[in-house]
Amino acid sequence: MGKAPGLYAPVLRETIADLYRDPPLGQRLAVEGWVRTRRTTRAMSFVELQDGSTLRALQVVLPHDQVARERIEADLHTGAGVQVWGQLVATPDRPQPFELVAEGYQLYGPADPATYPLQKKQHSLEFLREIAYLRPRTRTFQAVFRLRSSASFAIHQYFHERGFVYVHTPILTPSDCEGAGQLFQVTTLPLGAVPRRADGTVAFEEDFFGRPAYLTVSGQLEGEMLAMGLGRIYTFGPTFRAEPSHTPRHLAEFWMIEPEMAFYDLERTMDLAEDLLKYLIRHALRHHYEELAFLTERYEPSLLAELEATKESAFLRLSYTEAVDILARSGKTFQYPVEWGADLQAEHERYLVEEYAQRPVIVYNYPEAIKAFYMRLNPDERTVAAFDVLFPRIGEVIGGSQREERYDLLRRRMQARGMDLSAYEAYLSTRRFGSVPHSGFGLGLERLLLFLTGLTNVRDVIPFFRAAGQMG
Numbered sequence: 001m002g003k004a005p006g007l008y009a010p011v012l013r014e015t016i017a018d019l020y021r022d023p024p025l026g027q028r029l030a031v032e033g034w035v036r037t038r039r040t041t042r043a044m045s046f047v048e049l050q051d052g053s054t055l056r057a058l059q060v061v062l063p064h065d066q067v068a069r070e071r072i073e074a075d076l077h078t079g080a081g082v083q084v085w086g087q088l089v090a091t092p093d094r095p096q097p098f099e100l101v102a103e104g105y106q107l108y109g110p111a112d113p114a115t116y117p118l119q120k121k122q123h124s125l126e127f128l129r130e131i132a133y134l135r136p137r138t139r140t141f142q143a144v145f146r147l148r149s150s151a152s153f154a155i156h157q158y159f160h161e162r163g164f165v166y167v168h169t170p171i172l173t174p175s176d177c178e179g180a181g182q183l184f185q186v187t188t189l190p191l192g193a194v195p196r197r198a199d200g201t202v203a204f205e206e207d208f209f210g211r212p213a214y215l216t217v218s219g220q221l222e223g224e225m226l227a228m229g230l231g232r233i234y235t236f237g238p239t240f241r242a243e244p245s246h247t248p249r250h251l252a253e254f255w256m257i258e259p260e261m262a263f264y265d266l267e268r269t270m271d272l273a274e275d276l277l278k279y280l281i282r283h284a285l286r287h288h289y290e291e292l293a294f295l296t297e298r299y300e301p302s303l304l305a306e307l308e309a310t311k312e313s314a315f316l317r318l319s320y321t322e323a324v325d326i327l328a329r330s331g332k333t334f335q336y337p338v339e340w341g342a343d344l345q346a347e348h349e350r351y352l353v354e355e356y357a358q359r360p361v362i363v364y365n366y367p368e369a370i371k372a373f374y375m376r377l378n379p380d381e382r383t384v385a386a387f388d389v390l391f392p393r394i395g396e397v398i399g400g401s402q403r404e405e406r407y408d409l410l411r412r413r414m415q416a417r418g419m420d421l422s423a424y425e426a427y428l429s430t431r432r433f434g435s436v437p438h439s440g441f442g443l444g445l446e447r448l449l450l451f452l453t454g455l456t457n458v459r460d461v462i463p464f465f466r467a468a469g470q471m472g
């Protein structure tokens, strides 16, 4: 058996992706990774080695006259972590272009086949959710997390190229941006003996910040304040919602991208949202064909075709009122009735996107009563300049609006909703000093990734998911 090159040996150590990019045929080299499968015949063993750098595996041949068969059978089980060294040789008559003919290997960490949870076979996504820490060993999650990384990079690139300033908004916040009350409260008060005032209410003046604090549901309000000086900004960070919903589209901790632009009206903002989404789809197609082809084959047969079609399509824009008309005239029976003033349900959105338009749809100008307080009131005084981008398979990927920049009107509308204005003092003040028209939106990273990967559950596109009653 050849001598071990060791961790710092002067032997070429390459990732498997590098080998496929530019195979150093005939050279002696070392490769490190995890055993995906092994097959042992009388004269030799074959190991498929993976290292996460590509979905492709490296075929390693271990001749038993080089490495003892008993040792291989004891060590090289699915999941074991190893370094293997030998010579890379071309194999023009085999399915793979080359293989590593091993001289020896070093076992870093064994994986006992009696207890290692993953097997050769394909596991269900539900099963894998219970062992989230091992999901990165599977090609599915390697493809998904690589796409997630790359989409995040492309988002930064998109805004950077257009002069947007990347800002960090706080995670701890005194206010509920969306006004929907789905807040995780953060406190250092002892839950077993909460201090109370004479009237029985909680003495928040004794809490860490001297007032109630929460995990942010959106960086928008701070984003608006920053845009009122920097012009065009975006945030990209974790967002928390105590959504009790157990749907495949909702997480309690998800990542959101929120651009905010001074001097943008609704239409220009919808243009930006559409352009960003198409840019991200083009980026994935250009840089991740390997991953997309794998996901298409395994999970969503129409994935590649749908991405290709979407990057070329003009999204259909419908006012909320038009959308309601179309739904009412559709002849469909929906579970939730269609009537002006009610929010669109998932079944309505699906009909609009998948049957009526057969491409993404942007619905805009929603009824004032069903949308957030900060959205700009339209001249009809019944609707606000809000929009949602709806995608096939996913539903809403983006929600945004032009903001109410008129101080008196905004104050009045907040009061009418019974909001505690003291938590919004700074926000309101932006409307007192040089207030200008401005707009923005929020893109849910996990929703985007459902579209890009063909998967159907947001728990499968974030490394460790947090959802109501579940932490993966």
Ligand code: 4AD
Pocket: 177, 178, 217, 218, 219, 220, 241, 243, 249, 250, 251, 252, 254, 256, 258, 259, 396, 397, 398, 399, 400, 401, 440, 441, 442, 443, 444, 445, 446, 447, 458
């Ligand atoms: O529509 P939402 O609630 O809008 C806002 O938060 C605004 N403050 C955004 C803005 O105008 N700056 O959320 C925006 C997007 C949704 O379209 C959806 O893609 C995603 O965030 N999202 C979620 N993703 C996963 N799990 C959840 N619980 C989500 N809630 C919203």
Ligand code: MG
Pocket: 388, 396, 398, 399
């Ligand atoms: Mg929304």
